[in-house]
Amino acid sequence: MTLRVGAHVSIAGGVDNAVGNQLDVGGNCGQIFTHSPQVWQDPNIGDEEAEKFRTGTKKNLKGPWVIHTSYLVNLCTPKDDLREKSLDSMQKEVDAAAQLDIPYVNVHLGAHTGAGVDGGLDNAASVLDEVDVPEGVTILVESDAGSGTKLGGEFEHLAEVIDRTEQDVDVCLDTAHMFAAGYDLSSAPAVNETIAEFNDVVGLEHLEYIHLNDSKHECGTNKDEHAHIGEGLIGEEGMERFINHPDLADVPMALETPTEDGKSFEWNINRVRELRHDHEE
Template sequence: MRVGAHVSIAGGVDNAVGNELDVGGNCGQIFTHSPQVWQDPNIDDDEAEAFRDDTSESLDGPWVIHSSYLVNLCTPKDDLREKSVDSMQKEVEAAEKLDIPYVNVHLGAHTGAGVEQGLDNAVSALDELEIPDSVTVLVESDAGSGTKLGGDIDHLAYVLEESEQDLEICLDTAHAFAAGYDLSTPQGVADTLAELDDAVGFENLACVHLNDSKHECGTNKDEHAHIGEGHIGEDGMHAFVNHEDVVEYDVPLVLETPHEDGRGFEWNIQKVRELRDA
């Protein structure tokens, strides 16, 4: 079972490997820099080599790079589009340097341009990227608040179908739940993943952000809870991690759960392992 968490690279990207091991993970996710600012990855050759070597020796993988929160691929604004494409280009180049196979990105918000135009903006922005052969961009599902796109599985399917790039997806369980996909019951999990398979093909689900939700289904509110203790709950989480396709495809599960109530990633990763049936 491949399960891990989004860990810090403070002090050097190579520290992420030890941070992942400390919480009991065998795969994981990182930011290459602060996600709240426009900033290029600053990874020197020695750090990159240590990261690659330590990962190869100690983890099952994969790693995922999460792009900056400022990236907006759907934007109709030329300056924001240019910054977003440039930022993504730097991220896929960093992924190649680190031997990381995936860069994860939200589609962003159309901010009044409309759904169809926003999705077309995202497709054309992604098509501007020069993505190394060893790297795949993952389009992440969204909670769907405001004019943000990606809350509907059909949005993800459209981008994968229309883009010239070989894209895959990342499903965030808390985002999907917030967007109206009820993952709180075994039937709801089965229905949602069947719809996902029909729309994009399960083979294109490269990663799952496994998070519970502090808010009810369909509220479009994105706030993560400890595994099994939110509105998705233990029944939903158990059904998800044991779904036959999740198990068969050995989909990596990356946690972005909170650090509160004296519990953090280590507790949540152990909870996921306990939920997976023998």
């Protein structure tokens, strides 16, 4: 069982810089934005930097990388203009993934904003159906903290999207989001139960990536605020079991932990390695 763990790192100065940034924090896989996630923007990656990224990744990292889409993307929206922008953005992200030899593009379902759960899930599936996904790239739907009308907080939402779209989509589970949405991960038995439920509802064969984050808020609060590994309300026991759960041991993990209290990604990656029992690299 190979431990694949890394962080969400910056591409400032060129996407090829992400490789060195990942190595600097001790990661061997990880996540990037192709541009600022707060705006509608095209990835705009030059051929030379793409080549450097691909070469650097192959030489230095275990991989895989995942691209996280813009925060503005809303697959569930009933609004035509937002739907079109979301579709256009998704298309450009999967094309960028192909350019960079990145196998995954991660996206939140978004909020149905009055369309209802069923309507929102249908909207999401229909947007996904229209994306022309290049060979070798898979879209991952991320679990959500479930506040307001956001979908993806319940495993059933993820299962329904997989079922309703003609696209082959898989899942990225975020530990802080799952916990916020009401899935307990704070003890070894709770982790076992939650993973078993995910397998029953969605299927572990669909789990391709994990966002590993502790939570600053209680289980079921729908509040999404990440904490250092083992130091939040999921805590050390839950995190240790999650990291070592036999069904999850080979799934790559990207950290989105905060930089505060003198602790950064490097501290958190080291913490994951300390909690992992087999320590294989």
